[in-house]
Amino acid sequence: MALTDWREAVTRDEVDVVFVAATHDQLAPVATAAARAGKHVLIEKPGACRAEDLDSVAAAAQSTGVLVRVGFNHRYHRAFRKAREIYESGALGEMMFVRARYGHGGRPGYDREWRADPSISGGGELIDQGAHLIDLARWFLGDFPSVRGSARTYFWDMPVEDNGFLLLETARGQVAFLHASWTEWKNLFSFEIAGRVGKLEINGLGGSYGTERLTWYKMSAEMGPPETLAWEYPMADDSWQVENAAFLEDIRLGRQPDPGIADAQAMLRVIQSVYNEKPK
Numbered sequence: 001m002a003l004t005d006w007r008e009a010v011t012r013d014e015v016d017v018v019f020v021a022a023t024h025d026q027l028a029p030v031a032t033a034a035a036r037a038g039k040h041v042l043i044e045k046p047g048a049c050r051a052e053d054l055d056s057v058a059a060a061a062q063s064t065g066v067l068v069r070v071g072f073n074h075r076y077h078r079a080f081r082k083a084r085e086i087y088e089s090g091a092l093g094e095m096m097f098v099r100a101r102y103g104h105g106g107r108p109g110y111d112r113e114w115r116a117d118p119s120i121s122g123g124g125e126l127i128d129q130g131a132h133l134i135d136l137a138r139w140f141l142g143d144f145p146s147v148r149g150s151a152r153t154y155f156w157d158m159p160v161e162d163n164g165f166l167l168l169e170t171a172r173g174q175v176a177f178l179h180a181s182w183t184e185w186k187n188l189f190s191f192e193i194a195g196r197v198g199k200l201e202i203n204g205l206g207g208s209y210g211t212e213r214l215t216w217y218k219m220s221a222e223m224g225p226p227e228t229l230a231w232e233y234p235m236a237d238d239s240w241q242v243e244n245a246a247f248l249e250d251i252r253l254g255r256q257p258d259p260g261i262a263d264a265q266a267m268l269r270v271i272q273s274v275y276n277e278k279p280k
Contacts, residue, residue, distance in 0.1 A: 010034040028053040035060035046131040047264035049122025069257035070264040076239035079214040092195025098176040100191040103184025116158035124160030130180035137176035144168035149274035
């Protein structure tokens with residue numbers, strides 16, 4: 001059945017779970033209504049335009065007891081699933097830093113699409129692909145009480161940034177150096193996770209971003225060339241299927257989703273901190 005009114009869709013008795021995939025300004029309002037109606041909710045990233053917009057979703061979920069997951073599907077790419085397994089084994093040693101780049105070059109008319117309208121999108125490339133980089137960096141390093149960055153518009157005729165640069169630091173001094181770009185003329189994804197005794201490097205996401213690949217560099221005691229292991233994933237991306245399966249398991253077990261509302265709010269606060277800075 002297809003409906004033209006989302007309000008009717010999220011309140012129907014036969015609906016148990018609502019997936020909210022809409023423009024950024026509509027994510028939180030739809031999710032709030034669904035949660036108030038007693039439906040479990042998966043909100044696509046970034047979850048909202050601002051961190052405080054998700055407060056109503058959290059309050060509704062607490063009131064009705066439903067579960068809310070935020071769709072950071074990059075955590076579920078095959079390379080990241082394997083990387084997380086290696087990370088959790090402790091084989092990398094103490095974390096030092098994350099270095100990452102993510103970008104594409106847009107398309108004709110990109111500066112007239114909804115992502116270029118801050119009243120709808122909440123911002124530019126930082127809240128678009130940058131949201132994934134921040135979430136992944138937090139996943140491996142933790143929260144970032146220190147945020148420095150720059151949101152710049154170099155190429156596109158738009159009131160939002162087409163490039164975002166971030167230098168984030170944990171309370172322990174671990175750093176995430178991130179760059180999200182809408183002027184990456186050859187689509188690019190690169191994510192490095194550096195520990196004291198090893199490094200993981202993820203390149204590509206499939207499709208136009210190139211074959212997804214994970215490389216593990218194991219530091220030798222002699223500090224010479226590292227032992228190197230690599231995995232390639234040329235098959236179709238299954239991150240959304242695995243993410244959805246995890247959410248259904250959350251519901252079956254009654255466990256709080258990870259990532260959830262707090263993760264989206266932490267990511268959005270990083271972005272808001274940069275947006276609030278005045279250009280120098």
